[in-house]
Amino acid sequence: GENVEQHPSTLSVQEGDSAVIKCTYSDSASNYFPWYKQELGKRPQLIIDIRSNVGEKKDQRIAVTLNKTAKHFSLHITETQPEDSAVYFCAAIDLDNYGQNFVFGPGTRLSVLP
Amino acid sequence: DGGITQSPKYLFRKEGQNVTLSCEQNLNHDAMYWYRQDPGQGLRLIYYSQIVNDFQKGDIAEGYSVSREKKESFPLTVTSAQKNPTAFYLCASDGGTNQPQHFGDGTRLSIL
Numbered sequence: 032g033e034n035v036e037q038h039p040s041t042l043s044v045q046e047g048d049s050a051v052i053k054c055t056y057s058d059s060a061s062n063y064f065p066w067y068k069q070e071l072g073k074r075p076q077l078i079i080d081i082r083s084n085v086g087e088k089k090d091q092r093i094a095v096t097l098n099k100t101a102k103h104f105s106l107h108i109t110e111t112q113p114e115d116s117a118v119y120f121c122a123a124i125d126l127d128n129y130g131q132n133f134v135f136g137p138g139t140r141l142s143v144l145p
Numbered sequence: 146d147g148g149i150t151q152s153p154k155y156l157f158r159k160e161g162q163n164v165t166l167s168c169e170q171n172l173n174h175d176a177m178y179w180y181r182q183d184p185g186q187g188l189r190l191i192y193y194s195q196i197v198n199d200f201q202k203g204d205i206a207e208g209y210s211v212s213r214e215k216k217e218s219f220p221l222t223v224t225s226a227q228k229n230p231t232a233f234y235l236c237a238s239d240g241g242t243n244q245p246q247h248f249g250d251g252t253r254l255s256i257l
Contacts (some may be wrong), residue, residue, distance in 0.1 A: 037187075041207040065245050074235065075188075120187060126244075132178070132203070133246055137187040 033058040054121035071091030168219035168236035177219035
């Protein structure tokens with residue numbers, strides 16, 4: 032089955048700097064990779080996603096890149112702000128395989144220091 | 146507004162008691178999921194259901210049970226067999242293939 036690793040487990044950056052979180056996956060059939068942001072005590076919220084037919088996707092200060100050959104994808108946050116502080120989870124799934132489930136990475140706790 | 150509603154937000158249980166967590170969605174989603182989240186850990190899948198009257202065990206199903214009698218509802222029962230039930234429980238749903246998951250606000254379960 033799929034296995035998702037995520038690094039680093041914690042990340043501290045100064046406000047205005049960039050943050051990068053990387054996930055690797057094991058199942059080459061996985062074709063959909065969402066990223067969730069979870070603030071303390073709240074629900075995970077989808078912030079960006081990418082499908083395997085795309086190498087990069089950007090939404091304002093957030094971007095995700097996908098390297099299918101190496102089986103890794105990364106979340107990039109530019110011009111970080113204190114409100115970006117949260118736990119970020121990546122996930123992978125083969126959406127074409129009925130019965131497959133999302134497999135989540137263990138999470139990265141991002142702290143943006145003012 | 147469409148969404149996923151979990152109740153209660155906080156739940157306290159005495160040892161040896163069963164307790165049921167509610168999850169309701171009005172998104173017309175076929176698939177629903179239950180995850181457990183512990184401090185410093187990711188989301189672990191307990192049970193999932195991809196259609197009414199059918200559900201499957203996830204990675205950590207022992208000590209839990211579910212039912213899916215209605216499309217909108219997927220309650221989770223934490224039984225006395227679950228030896229370490231204190232955790233944050235998240236319910237999620239999705240509309241099937243090519244759809245991301247959406248999460249409820251979660252229920253925090255504590256043992257008295």
